[in-house]
Amino acid sequence: MLAYQPSSRHRVLPMDYLHWFDLMGVAVFAISGTLAAWRKQMDGFGVLVLATVTAIGGGSLRDVLLDVPVVWMNNNNYFIAIFSAALMTIVLLRKRLTIPNNTLQFFDAIGLAFFVIMGTQKALDHGTSYFVAVMMGTMSGVAGGMIRDVLCREIPMVFRGELYAFTCIFGGAVYILVQMAGATTLPAMLLGMSSLLALRLAAIKWQLTIPVFGKHTSDLGEP
Template identity: 75%
Template sequence: MEIYFHWFDLLGIAVFAISGTLAAWRKQMDGFGVIVLATVTAIGGGTLRDLILDSPVIWLSDNSYFLAIFAAAGFTILAVRNRVLIPNNTLQIADAIGLAFFVIMGTQKALDHGTSGFVAIMMGTMSGVCGGMIRDVLCREIPMVFRGELYAITCIFGGLVYVQLLGFGVAQMPAMLIGMAALLALRLAAIRWHLTIPVFGKKANDLR
């Protein structure tokens, strides 16, 4: 089972690195900026989660995480330089796939450390959103989690589905796959149909 977890981690790392590279491309950053943005997007959330859980930060002793980041960034750079058609919503879709992997894996890691289901879901959400938050701040944009379509809510939903399935006695691997699929489906639906949680309404500008 551990080998599957490792590959899920690497897939999440790679997808988030792609989203970081695409963000750097949109901002016309140089090569160093690309690597920095790809790296912080890929490992920022997991690093913060591990520090809070007082767990060893896994990339300190496993170079495969950086190999996944560099390979994903290199692949994306080649695609861009060769003028491969990249749809406008590619960054959002790559980010959504990364969320699906990271949130569920982060939730399981928190459960492994003996946290409650509620705390595990919060840790999983942190794993998914914090890397993207750092990416957006470095790009001088309002983080995606604070604007537009449902974002953090989808992370909480996916984590909740996973924890509930475990509570019902579903085996870990099927529960993970269902949790990832539920999160990804809700996030993609939010992107497609612009699902939001309105707070201030259309007349918010009248307060200015």
Template identity: 90%
Template sequence: MDYLHWFDLLGIAVFAITGTLAAWRKQMDGFGVLVLATVTAIGGGTLRDVLLDVPVVWMNNNNYFITIFSAALVTIVLLRRRMTIPNNTLQFFDAIGLAFFVIMGTQKALDHGTSYFVAVMMGTMSGVAGGMIRDVLCREIPMVFRGELYAFTCIFGATIYILTQWAGASTFIAMLIGISSLLSLRLAAIKWQLTIPVFGKQNPDLGEP
């Protein structure tokens, strides 16, 4: 199905943009930009394919690297023309890439005979791993560990995707619903700082750091 390949390339492009934006914020050189754009774009898919014991998707397809380098180059040109960008730009593009990668990763896991539960986990891993590598290389706390909903939105979107298919929708329609559901929840979490509190506020009388 050609649209699956185009969805995959779109997710690659968006995550390459986030890697380039992160490199720009850290004032990296050209090599650093390419490294960060590349690991962000293919990191999650690589880990997914290794765990599924299938050929790594980019090994025999140069279109992935052409997409990464093109997205990085366009982003660099735009950044050089506009020296400031809104603070939430990185989060916005990350949310878009997350939505595409999670759904594509879930479908690939299903294509290789995994259970629904494993497919959701593989989809989540596809979405978060590249961004985790990006943030670690930038010496920042990965977005998946921060306050706003992140991994939960991945699980939510993948589950909606599977349930929509189970209800009889075509793969394409289910993907659109899954992507839009995940993206909407993630953007809402960013805008309104939605969280799942666990510990609550620390009590200074107990001597916590």
């Protein structure tokens, strides 16, 4: 299986940009966690817990599997981003009692775009194969949202109707293929993120799915 070999041509993106992309993804997922807490009418502690696990859950699992230091443990900027995003969302929600139905899905999609591509790149930086890198990127994107939904006693979004995990795999694959075609890191990242986001938003709008089972009764004994 092919393994990623970083080159000076592809590593032209300053680490500061990578860090800021990571923080933006954390902030957006913190917003989605806060929105989920608002829907469930949680208290202040519940809001912070849900915002935090949504924002750093996927990245933490990725780093543990890669056997590298968990990124937020030595960097308080991640918690500053989480608390700032949660506080801003709380203030806005207190002034507006209703929000559009797809708002949570919209912010979740943006968070996916950031986290999947950043997770894919981090896996590549640690010498994984292309396939494993895409899986790590997908895991980075979906794990935090899965924890959020389980804590809210809902079926995780990744297991619902519209395309979800497939969009993560698609975005990660686009990112790798663009780099293999000779693009530098920043254009490849932007194209991977935009491709993932466009497909996810299209799936939400037009309810795109990959059907496996047709409509059926819950009793396996029935025809």
